[in-house]
């Protein structure tokens with residue numbers, strides 16, 4: 001069981017090269033919204049985040065948002081990205097992952113989840129046999145930010161790889 005341990009980690013989604021994901025064999029990317037694509041509470045996505053999501057599609061990857069948020073904000077983000085949305089996904093329960101993969105026409109092991117929380121984003125992905133990439137929470141004031149930095153200090157992280165940096 002891989003549990004909460006991510007398959008790769010990055011400081012920001014913007015550091016993730018779509019071509020590397022394609023080379024890894026992924027066909028689709030499921031994206032968390034809050035603190036992954038935008039700081040929690042932000043009213044809209046940055047142009048950089050929108051451009052990065054488009055670069056995923058340009059590389060041939062399917063893209064869906066899988067958010068635990070029920071808010072209208074998640075709907076607006078999905079519209080801005082022109083991407084399907086599973087909101088109120090209740091990660092780490094598996095239903096949202098399965099639905100998103102069905103929307104994109106891929107099986108769960110062909111997709112990768114990208115999110116900022118081990119116990120929701122990563123754990124739920126692994127439950128459906130999907131790889132998961134952990135990114136640092138965008139909101140610097142979020143306690144998870146501190147948690148992430150501490151985690152990077154820990155020995156347990158040494159075995160992880162930043163998949164853009166291997167040769």
Ligand SMILES: [Mg+2]
Pocket residue numbers: 032033034035036115116117
């Ligand atoms: Mg999040």
